[in-house]
Amino acid sequence: MRHRIVNRRRTPHPLKAVALAAAAALLVVPAVAEAASAATARAYQANDYCQGQCNDILPPGENGNATLADILANKVFGTRPAHTDDQLGRYASLVDGYTGLTNTTLSSFFDDASFGVPADQVASSTSPRSDVTIVRDKATGVPHITGTTRYGTEFGAGYAAAQDRLWVMDLFRHVGRGELSSFAGGALANRQLEQSFWQAAPYTEAELQAQIDSVAANGGARGQQALADAQAYVDGINAYITQAYNNRTFPGEYDLTGHIDAITNAGSIEPFKLTDLVALASVIGALFGSGGGGEVQSALVKEAAEAKYGVTQGDRVWEAFREREDPEAVLTLHQGQSFPYAQDPANPQGVAMPDPGSVTAQQLVYDPTGSATSTAATKAHGVLPGNLLTAKHGMSNALVVSGRYTDSGHPIAVFGPQTGYFAPQLLMLEEIQGPGISARGAAFAGLSFYVELGRGQDYAWSATSAGQDITDTYAVRLCNTDGSAPGKDSNAYLLNGVCTPMTALERDDSWSPTTADSTAAGSYRLIVYRTQYGLVTHRATVGGVPVAYTSLRSTYMHEVDSIIGFQMLNDPAAVSSPQTFQQAAQHIDYTFNWFYADSVHTAYYNSGRNPVRPATVAPDLPTWADPAYTWTGLTPAAQHPQSIDQDYYVSWNNKQALGYAASGFGNGSVHRANLLDARVKALVAQGGVTRAALTQAMESAAVTDLRAEDVLPELLAVVQSSPVTDATQAALVQQLQTWLQHGAQRRETSAGSRTYADAAAIRAFDAWWPLLVQAEFQPGLGSDLFTALTGALQINESPSGGQTGPTSGSASANESIPHKGSSFQYGWWSYVDKDLRAVLGRPVQGGLAAEYCGGGDLAQCRQALLTTLQQAGAETAAQVYPGDADCSAGDQWCADAIIQRPLGGVTDATTNWQNRPTYQQVVQFPAHR
Template sequence: MPRRSRPTAALAAAAAIASVLVAPPVAAEPVPEPAPDYCREQCHHVLPPGQNGNATFAELVAHMLLGTRPPHSDDQLAEYDALVGGYSKLTTGTIAEFFNDNSFGVRPDDVERTYRPREDVTIVRDRTAGIPHIYGTTRSGTTFGAGYATAEDKLFLMDAMRRAGRGEVTPFAGGAPANRELEQRFFAASPYTEQELQQQIDSVASRGERGRQALADAQSYVDGINAYIEQSHRGRYFPGEYVATGHVDPITNAGRIEPFELTDLVVLASLVGAQFGGGGGNEVQNAVARMALHERFGPERGEEVWKAFRAENDPEAISTIHDGRSFPYGVAPETPEGVVLPDPGSVVEQQLVFDPTGSAAQPAEPSARPESSNPPPTTDDPVESLRGIFDDGLFPAGMGEPRGMSNALVVSGAHTESGHPVAVFGPQTGYFSPQLLTLQELQGPGISSKGASFAGLSFYTLLGRGQDYAWSATTASQDMIDTYAVELCEPGGGPATVDSNGYLFRGECLPMQLVERENAWKPNLGDDTPEGSYRLVSFRTNYGPVTHRATVGGKPVAFALARSTFLHEVDSIIGFQKFNDPGAITSAADFQRAAHDINFTFNWFYADADDTAYFNSGANVVRKPVVDPSMPIAADPAYEWQGWNPADNTADLAPFEQHPNSINQDYYTSWNNKQAPGTAGDRAEKNAVQRGDLLDARVRERIEAGGKFDRATLTQVMAEAGVTDLRAERVLPDLLRLIDRAPITDPETAKLVDRLRSWLADGGRRVEAEPGSRRYEHAEAIELLDAWWPLLVRGQFEPSLGAPAYQALTGMMQINESPSGWQNGDPDLHVGQGHQGSAFQYGWFGQVSKDIRAVLGEEVPGGFGEPLCGGGDPAACRQVLLDTLRRAAETPSEQTYPGDADCEPGDQWCADALVHSKIGGIAQEKISWQNRPTYQQVVEFPARRPR
């Protein structure tokens, strides 16, 4: 896209439009007294880029022309970024340089504005970050204020996300490929009818007094959202993205911002659950990989290799619970029954898109690398310029892929300087502008909290603090999704084929339920001719949506996902309600019981002045003892969940005591690692080398040496782990040990090894040589490892596994997750995580380590038996390492870091850098990579309420 000078006509037009806009009403109101706060200025938090995610049309045009941003839209970004270079010198006295004060209330000199959107609620905005502090004289006023304030900050984001959750992005924002990709992804996960969404609302009211209160809270919240929509539209200070998407005319104000309904909250809850709170569902990919290994090695040896790759209950994996207890869940039995393996080569994905027309029927063409993610306007018309910001789609490519990126460090008072527990924890929701989370303080009858919530679900604080306690979560991903193989049939009679839309259920041939979305998109408001359209169709069985079709022994089957939270996303509302209720949470045990009311798969962490706690939540189904949950299961009552009722998708769930739980363990760490011995993960990443090692080792070693923690030293552990390359710290030493078994005769190869050794000796970190230099210290070694890893993994495993099995295993789990998101520039192995911070969760890190240690002659628990690298010959394996290392050194930088819309090819720092993906018109500056939660708290309570 060619660059142009700033058009003066556009400036003039924008100024003219701005002159008809009015600011939101502001009234001088008294500031309410703060609620009781026992943290005494020892609670801090941060959420980049900033609290404000709304911008008027004039503000969007000014951003495009002048680079300005609305107030509080980026004022937490610099302090978040600064920790990368400043953590080593951090003290408790300098925490406020990197985190904001998370005390209750607003100091008089920090009040930005005070106003009352309704008589029973006062909202105070602070100057520091623009956070709304909401004080309700009634409970209804409190949640009304939460809805109003969230709409002030994130209305367009909330609107866009409810469309995504329904699978209706394209009618709202156009048919760009990224929009289509996202709506298809979320529609496939939660293909609900409007009636089913309403049923979930109705079910809340049937759950006693707390359920009725939750429904009333949600309704008041929606009322607050809609009050802001009506006022902002009438006053013309609504988000400018509604102009960009053609929904409102900036001159006439014609158009409509659709009000929210309670069912929209169900959609948003479903979206959050699909993105962060589920586990399982990979059984078909697992089956394909397992069969490929059996075909390569035979059943006995193939099963041994499969179990090592699967790492279902790896004895070397670190666990959050390490007190000697075991919590068995999701582990395959020794002799499973009901396993269904598809015929080789017969598996196809279920078709989702039908009847494409116009632009939907046109395949996406590879586009040249854009000059900028925020290009300047190319026309003198500011409206047309603004509409161009969504040409590539409303949402970034890759959004909607399941993520599990949060971490937590909690140390008991027995190992802290003060004698009180210390916690550094938070969720990693990705980097977006605006951020998916929103900050708030809620004070009203039965509610006293401050922290973060997903925009659109913020009638309660989901992660944050109460008066004398704080809590957070990490994604757990234990297996609560199973795949059932249903035999296909023709309801009207006749032979079935893989295209048949009937299935056998308990002896009867039933038609699949079809849930459809008719999506057509137009370029702008008022246009009559659609640019394109298609029909999305979900084929549903009583078990759940169909994901694949295949044959088994020649018979056609469909594979359907049974998810324990399907039709039950709203059930978690009771647990979150309790988190916000000071009367409900008076102890660590109270918190655990509240967490048990949450059916999404999360690891919950708690700290107050005396105690720490951990609980793993989730709707953990009770399976028949003969079932292997990692494989497709025969659709037969003998293998269905115990107590399963297909009418409402209810089943027997594991009781509280069977969930991994603990109070006052010496310390807890979590980075989406294994919850407890005996608990199987949904994928193969929870094995001998997992990024949680970077946290666990640092905390454990300090405690074992008799050291104590304070808020600064625990934050330093998190920050150092967040800039460390897991492959360098945990795998490279084993690789070097094998290389060092013989002298290196080639001088150039020796230099490569020395380069890696020097980086490892310096900590294996990915940090700038000088702050702001945008060049890594040890840049050559880092690039060498980035280029080497995919070559190493292929060279180590493919010759022994064979190409079909190797490819099948990469389909089960990617071999790498580098910070840049690329794997040696191979688009077939691109994982779509570039610029989003999270790294080293998924990858063959443990598998590489186990195999190399076996080659070295070590006993390796949970290993492959006979090593695979070099056919088990140490000399041959060592040669593989050296050969692939030399090939890596010859790889051009432009291939290792191929460039994208934000970076030039070969720019290493930029390839790793965090980029806030726009879901709107405001772009943000790039910041240095760090593997860290997006929202993060640093907490130490010195006191607690009288009991």
């Protein structure tokens, strides 16, 4: 019964029903037998059971290496090395081409992901060793690595990775060590980025090595094999470095940053070592595979609510906005399965709530000199966004349909990771064939000794970030080792009753101006303090007692343990069924939702190193660092959300299952996964789903404004509860109605026009959202509680990255990365939806603790919305879409548009907005081993 409530949360507004019907009409594709004609186009390898029905895409292009001459030619003449942007056009054009998509025309928008390269399509063939060959195809330049020995296979994978991503790999091994500025220049963004990563995953060289040794010692035969594979991979990287340096074919960024003299070739490229891979893994894990850790911010919301309403009502308000177990939330496992985890007890013990006003962030930067003393913007551009880790920056999605509902009876999957848009990409494509390895797909540069997301011989797999709570905040009591009275700045703590010094993890970094960086010279020291209960993030007092709040992540010191799971996913002997797929995923410690499809079955598994907490502990609040409240182990595999052969699966970083508590705010009635769920559910009900139809469903969601599809109907219902007599307001309402009737999409009037259809309505809505949220909630919540809530959950995340709403007390709450594509990950849409339905007198499951809009009075709510709508309509395009380095003020299309952020010296074209994975597969296996 609860399943029905979750999936039919309310009767849609008539306009929304029209919009969904229009969208559904676009998804109807005849279930014609196009696979047979496609399969006759080429002969397929004996171990390739996809038979031409596997496709993928990864913009902008496979080649990420540009020499200094290439970079200068790109700047002066606009030329570029081959295969640097040849996947970008196909990826971008799906926005305009998806409505008429068929299985046959998928190849216009996706690459052929078959194994091997036909003889007439071979562009090059090289053998860096006698036991491995790297073949690159003419169409994309993707490396197809075939080895006759395991060592040679992995050597070739490392060699090919360095060919395509050496500069990016070098960047990220320095990011992981807190040394980006000294390597790539002291631009403000570089400094911000290395600081955030040093805070999240600081390690000594000995600790990096110890993690390698642990996997080799404790991972059995697979652990030993993983160590051998990684060493062969590093050997291949270093072989390419030596060759490229001697031949002057190395990336030109080494010249531009002063590592190598462009005239004399004096200088060097530091060889890679195994610990570099651990540093790289820590970066990727922190970006995409962690969750939780927001307990201090949650506590501040709870305290503000109690200050406003008193303890009893305040806790009700806090619980309502947390939406831990919202009955209207879209679920990946939607057939009533329950996997209780991270639930709050009725009477939590050991909670360490900070005294009001006592929380301060832990100092990180010490002894700054030169340009390090300034936080002002400079002319220098960072190689990566400074808030790459601290801001949410693009997540992944998956659509998987059981064969019971497809055209041929074989399951279909359209899935992939959203890793952001960069040139070159963080991911790279590859095919690896060798003893114990048979896979094609994508892997992070520098970790590509295994395919991390892709396809095997007769199955495919992918992942979305899950973000379940594997990070807790503890309050350690501070002390001084000399016995004097402690203060908030004390750097020792009580451990089992003994005053114990914290460990100071230090990193000195200095930089000088380079050709690519106009920032003046500077230096500083980064210091992170570590305790047995994690890394210090804040200082405070609790009941007058000085404490340090620490962050303990279960995967800290376990950055490379997941290597065994990825090894198994690449091994055809290890994965041959949904059950064996789940067993492989169980070896991955990072928090991911894993999806699988073969010719008969589909499957899902939620991975993560989930700590077991005492039943008395509240996971979303700070806890005293006492043995009675600390972790007691890890949850067994059977308790992780999992499923085989559900009718369909969708995931867009939403709640996984009943009982599986979200680690933050924002998993309520309106979530961007709703866009997928509504469309796939309609296709399944219709039956005969094709690869093209499921791709259409994904892309229809990708160009739709979540706020408009799921919340605008309620907004219009309120404002039209009485006649709108003001002419200006009536015109705005009509524009919004028309846009909703057209499907609430953000698409051009025609391909290449760079002008949105319904542009005026979109501009008004973008301007209206932050205004209406503040007018709806701040009067009732009060300034302090409203500010605390916006610190926990940003009001808005529009495609342009702007219109975030009022600045909150949290430094990261309103951060955004413009031109990133991925949108609607977090915002107040669920709160607005529930509140307006309550004011309208409509049914609400799991409602808020009060009615906020107009104090619950429909007329006053209507007036607040109309007033803010008129204010929004008066804003100019330049006000709604301020200019930046890439776009003129007022250019709506450009403000939304995706830019492949340069990680090196070659840049790419700006493309239209779409809310879609970066790397994406479309697969349907007609056969199985």
